[in-house]
Amino acid sequence: MSLRPSVDAMRLVVPTLALTALLAAVFWLQPRAMSYMGLNLLFNLAVPIALATLAQMFILAVNNLDLSIGAFVSFAACVSATFLQSTPLIGVLILLAAIAAYAAIGAVIHLRNLPSIVVTLGMSFVWTGLAVLLLPAPGGSPPDWARSLMTTKPPLVPMAIVASVIIALIAHLIVTRSSLGVLIRGVGGNERSVERAGWSVLWAKTAAYALAGTFAVAAGIALVGLTTSADANIALRYTLLSIAGVILGGGEFVGGRVSPVGAVIGALTLTLAASFLSFMRISPDWQIGAQGAILIIVLALRLFLNRLERQEGRA
Amino acid sequence: MTHAAKLLQKPWIWAYLAAILVWILTVSVTGGSSAIGLTHAAFTFASFAVIVGTGQMLVITLGPGNIDLSVPATMTLAGTVALKVMAVDNTMILPGLLIAIGIGIAVGSANYALIKLLRIPPIIATLCMSFLVQSTAIWTNRGLRVKPPPALAEFATSSPLGIPNVALVALLITLGAWVLLERSLYGRWITAIGQSMAAARMAGIPVDGARALTYVICAVLASVAGYLLASFSGGAALNMGAEYLLMSIAVVVIGGTSVAGGYSNVPGIWGASLFMFLVVSMLNTYGLGAGFRMIMTGVIIIAVILLASRRQTSSP
Structure with a gap:
C-alpha cells in the first residue's frame, strides 16, 4: 500500500483543511475558545461520534x-447505563453477545447474499426495541470508570482530543498494519480475487462486522460516560452522522477505500461544525441545515482537488 | 402450469399473503368485531406509506446506491408550507397542493443537481439535502400548528365510497406509476439504467434526464404524501416524516423490488404497506409494549428478506 503514498495523503488533505479552517473560524469568532476549557467544550461529544464513525467505516470497507449504527450505539449506551453499572459481569456479557450478534449479521449477509441496507434497517428496529425494553424512560447512570475516563483532564490537551488521536491510531493500525485490515480492504476492492487467492471472504466480512460492533459498543460507553444518563433514542442521529463522517474523511462507498484517520477527522469536523454554528449565533433552526451546507462545501472541495490531482497525473 | 402456481411465482404475492395472515391473526384475537375497522384503518395508514414508497421504488430501481434519504424532510416541509399558505381557507386548497408539488420539484431537482455536480453517491447527496430541507421546515414552522382547511381535512379523513379517500388517491398514484413503469418509454429507461448504467448509456438512453426525472418524481410524491398526511392528522408536525424514511425503504424491499435495482414491483408496495401496518396493530392487539413491537417489526423485515432470497436462489 505504500506504493503510492501521495494518494493516501491526498485523501487526508481536504478533511484536514476543512477541520483547520473551521477551527480557525471558531477561534476568530471567539478567541476565548482557544483554551483548554474552550477546546474541551468544542469537542465534548466528539469521542462517541468518532467511535461510531469508525464502526461505520469498517462496514463501508467491505462495500456494505x-x-x-445509531440504534446499536443507543442500545449499548442503555446497557452501559443499567447492567454495566449495577452488575458489571452481566453487562459485559450482554455487550459481548451484542458484538457476536453483529458478527453473525455480517456472516448471514454474506452467506445469503442479502442487501446490507435492508438487513441493518431491520436490525435497527431490533436494537431500538431492546433499548426501549431496558430503559423505557431516560435514566440510568454511567459506570464510575467510564465517567472518570471521559472526564479525565490530561495536561495540556483536553481528553476529547487525546482520546480521538488514540482511537484514530488504533483504527489506523488495524486497517493498514494488520493482515485482517488488508483482507477487509481487499474484500472491498475485489471480492472475487480475494476468494481466488484462497482467503475466506466470509471470515473477512464477519470480522469487519465484529470490529464495527466493538467500536459501536465503545461509542455507547463513551456516550454514557459523557452524558451520565441514557435513553433509547440517545444516538439515533449517529447513523447518518457516521456515514457523513466517513465520506467527509475521504472514504468511499465502494472499493475498500477507507481512511481511519480521515474518518476521525471527519467526525471531529462534524462535531465542530455544530459548535461553530452556535458561536456564529445562527439560530438553532438553521443548525442542521448549516451542517448539510458544510458537508456540501467539503465535498465540492474534494471534487476540485481530485480534478487537480488527475490533471497533474496526466501532465 | 396451473393458475395458482403461476400466481405463486409473482414476487409480490408474498407480501399479500403475509398481510392476509397477519390480518386473520389479529381479527381472530379480537373476535371478528374489529374486522371492518381494522381493514379501514389499514388502508388509510398504508396509503401514506404507499405514496412515499412508490417514489422510493422508482429511485431504488435506478440501481445500487440510489436511495432518497430526503423523503422525510421533504414531507415535513411540503406539509408545513402548504398548510401555512392555505391558512385554513377552503379556496386555497388547490394552490396549497400546487405549492407542495412545487416544493417536491425543487427538492428533487436540487437532489439530482448535487449528485451530478459533486459526483457524490445519492445517499450522501440526499442526506445533505435533507439537512437543508429539514432546517427550512423548522424555520417556517416555528412551532405553530396550522390547521388544514376544513374541506381538505374532511376529504382526507372521510371515505364516502366505503374506501378511504386517501387510499383512492394512493391507488390512482400507484396505477400511474405502474403505467409509467410497464408501458412507457421512461419506465423501460430507468429499468435499463438500473440493470446497467453503462449499457444504458451506450444504447443511447438519456441517462441523466431519466435519473433527474426519477428524483423529481420521488420528491413530488413525498410532498403529496406530506400534504395529505398533514391534512389527515390535523396539522403538520416537524417529526411527521421521520418514520417514513425506514418505512419507505422497507415497503419497497418487502414488496419484491430488487434492492440492487433494475427490477421494480408496483403491486408489492400495497401488500407490503398493508402488512407493515397490520403487523404493528397485531402486536398492539396482543398487548405487547413498544419495545417488543419494534423488535418484532425488525425480525419480520429480516425474515421476509431471508425468505425472498431463498425464493430467488431456488428459482433459476
Missing part, C-alpha cells in the same frame, strides 16, 4: 452500509 450499516443503517443500524
Whole structure:
C-alpha cells in the first residue's frame, strides 16, 4: 500500500483543511475558545461520534452500509447505563453477545447474499426495541470508570482530543498494519480475487462486522460516560452522522477505500461544525441545515482537488 | 402450469399473503368485531406509506446506491408550507397542493443537481439535502400548528365510497406509476439504467434526464404524501416524516423490488404497506409494549428478506 503514498495523503488533505479552517473560524469568532476549557467544550461529544464513525467505516470497507449504527450505539449506551453499572459481569456479557450478534449479521449477509441496507434497517428496529425494553424512560447512570475516563483532564490537551488521536491510531493500525485490515480492504476492492487467492471472504466480512460492533459498543460507553444518563433514542442521529463522517474523511462507498484517520477527522469536523454554528449565533433552526451546507462545501472541495490531482497525473 | 402456481411465482404475492395472515391473526384475537375497522384503518395508514414508497421504488430501481434519504424532510416541509399558505381557507386548497408539488420539484431537482455536480453517491447527496430541507421546515414552522382547511381535512379523513379517500388517491398514484413503469418509454429507461448504467448509456438512453426525472418524481410524491398526511392528522408536525424514511425503504424491499435495482414491483408496495401496518396493530392487539413491537417489526423485515432470497436462489 505504500506504493503510492501521495494518494493516501491526498485523501487526508481536504478533511484536514476543512477541520483547520473551521477551527480557525471558531477561534476568530471567539478567541476565548482557544483554551483548554474552550477546546474541551468544542469537542465534548466528539469521542462517541468518532467511535461510531469508525464502526461505520469498517462496514463501508467491505462495500456494505450499516443503517443500524445509531440504534446499536443507543442500545449499548442503555446497557452501559443499567447492567454495566449495577452488575458489571452481566453487562459485559450482554455487550459481548451484542458484538457476536453483529458478527453473525455480517456472516448471514454474506452467506445469503442479502442487501446490507435492508438487513441493518431491520436490525435497527431490533436494537431500538431492546433499548426501549431496558430503559423505557431516560435514566440510568454511567459506570464510575467510564465517567472518570471521559472526564479525565490530561495536561495540556483536553481528553476529547487525546482520546480521538488514540482511537484514530488504533483504527489506523488495524486497517493498514494488520493482515485482517488488508483482507477487509481487499474484500472491498475485489471480492472475487480475494476468494481466488484462497482467503475466506466470509471470515473477512464477519470480522469487519465484529470490529464495527466493538467500536459501536465503545461509542455507547463513551456516550454514557459523557452524558451520565441514557435513553433509547440517545444516538439515533449517529447513523447518518457516521456515514457523513466517513465520506467527509475521504472514504468511499465502494472499493475498500477507507481512511481511519480521515474518518476521525471527519467526525471531529462534524462535531465542530455544530459548535461553530452556535458561536456564529445562527439560530438553532438553521443548525442542521448549516451542517448539510458544510458537508456540501467539503465535498465540492474534494471534487476540485481530485480534478487537480488527475490533471497533474496526466501532465 | 396451473393458475395458482403461476400466481405463486409473482414476487409480490408474498407480501399479500403475509398481510392476509397477519390480518386473520389479529381479527381472530379480537373476535371478528374489529374486522371492518381494522381493514379501514389499514388502508388509510398504508396509503401514506404507499405514496412515499412508490417514489422510493422508482429511485431504488435506478440501481445500487440510489436511495432518497430526503423523503422525510421533504414531507415535513411540503406539509408545513402548504398548510401555512392555505391558512385554513377552503379556496386555497388547490394552490396549497400546487405549492407542495412545487416544493417536491425543487427538492428533487436540487437532489439530482448535487449528485451530478459533486459526483457524490445519492445517499450522501440526499442526506445533505435533507439537512437543508429539514432546517427550512423548522424555520417556517416555528412551532405553530396550522390547521388544514376544513374541506381538505374532511376529504382526507372521510371515505364516502366505503374506501378511504386517501387510499383512492394512493391507488390512482400507484396505477400511474405502474403505467409509467410497464408501458412507457421512461419506465423501460430507468429499468435499463438500473440493470446497467453503462449499457444504458451506450444504447443511447438519456441517462441523466431519466435519473433527474426519477428524483423529481420521488420528491413530488413525498410532498403529496406530506400534504395529505398533514391534512389527515390535523396539522403538520416537524417529526411527521421521520418514520417514513425506514418505512419507505422497507415497503419497497418487502414488496419484491430488487434492492440492487433494475427490477421494480408496483403491486408489492400495497401488500407490503398493508402488512407493515397490520403487523404493528397485531402486536398492539396482543398487548405487547413498544419495545417488543419494534423488535418484532425488525425480525419480520429480516425474515421476509431471508425468505425472498431463498425464493430467488431456488428459482433459476
